[in-house]
Amino acid sequence: MNVLKRFWNRIFGRKKTADIPYVTDEGTERTVPVFHRDHINIHNRQEREQYLRSVLEQIADAEREIHHLEYEYNMVTSHLTDIEELERLPDMMKIEIREIAEKLYALEKTQTGYREKKNRISEADFSRMEQLEEDAEDGIRKLKEAEDYHKLVKSDMRRLNGERHAYEYRQEELELELKNASGIAVICFIALVACLIVLFALQVALRFDTKLGYVLVICIAAAVILKLYLKHGDAGREIVRVERDINRLILLQNTVKIRYVNNKNLLDYLCLKFHVRKAAELEALWEKYKEEKTEREQMELASKDYEYYQKEFLRLLRQSRIRDTSVWLHQMGALLREREMVALRQGLVGRRKALREQMDYNRELAAAAQREVTDISGKYPKYKGEILTLISEYEKKQKTVGAVRRR
16 A cells, blocks of 8 residues: 555656745835845856846946935035034134025015915925926926836836736645546546456356456546546646746846835835925926916016125135035025024934935845845856856946946
8 A cells, every 4th residue: 555655646746836936015115125046047147147147237226326316415415504604603603604694585575475475386386396497397207207106116026926826726726626537537547456356246246347447447447547646647737837937027027026125115215305296286386386476576676685695695604614605595584583594404414314224225226136146146157157157247238328328
């Protein structure tokens, strides 16, 4: 019986496959993905190259994102540095700046009635849009692109998730088919044994000639077992293909989810920066701002006093080693009221924290991907030359992209 059992398991048995590390929809916000290569045949050139290219692409995406974030981070840091410089000024300089700021503020207040009559855009929105004027059109474009890309990435995530579930369902069907084949084989074996016993009893007890019966029973049993064996082999091979496809989809899901996180972070930051919820809202605000700005510029042309004090105000700020002097023309309230200065500082600190978190996330991602490449190179030194070639290829690609971007 033990010999038969071992023979049976060798034909119809199947080793239990290891669990595939799925990428779930939860935890996509700021979670650095873990690299899994348990189901990668590292000795297969195609699978190895596909996996390494995926990891290197994630490094490239992270570095590009860090490059974009650092520019914005430096601008916010510069503004915070200006606030610190203002706080360190001598009392006499502070008083002089405050006096001119009060005069400028009073001149602006005389125009408030006109601005409120139009009711086209609020003072807070106008001040904010004026401060962000150089970035507004670019911000609208980036928001639209980010929103379109967000929809595309979400669509890709749903499609990949659907494909993965379809393959998983097919895998379950194949495993059930294998189980059913094993069950049918057991039944056939029992039926074969029963027929042989009956034929043997007829031969011994009734002296029947059962040779033909033996031949028929054995031939039928052999045919059934052969058919089940072939069916079992086909299902097993298809399961291997299905598992390979599931693993490929997991790699794609990792890449798509990383891009989803970066895209979501960019959307959140742009909305935080412009104080809007979507591109259409920013675009409408921008159009209202341009109309309002045209009318205000006409009023300001007739205000010589305002122009004079504005020049004095900027001159004093330059003497005070303030880098971005023009910004304070739209933030004089912060110079006159401590509460507004505190709110301004907190807003800048919040923006800088958000940028730092995004840069840290991408640095962690790049470091994790680099560790993965280093680990593969260390564990499989015979592929080190191939890995170095791929890295060199991606470095050249990044340099080309950087050169095009600088132009």
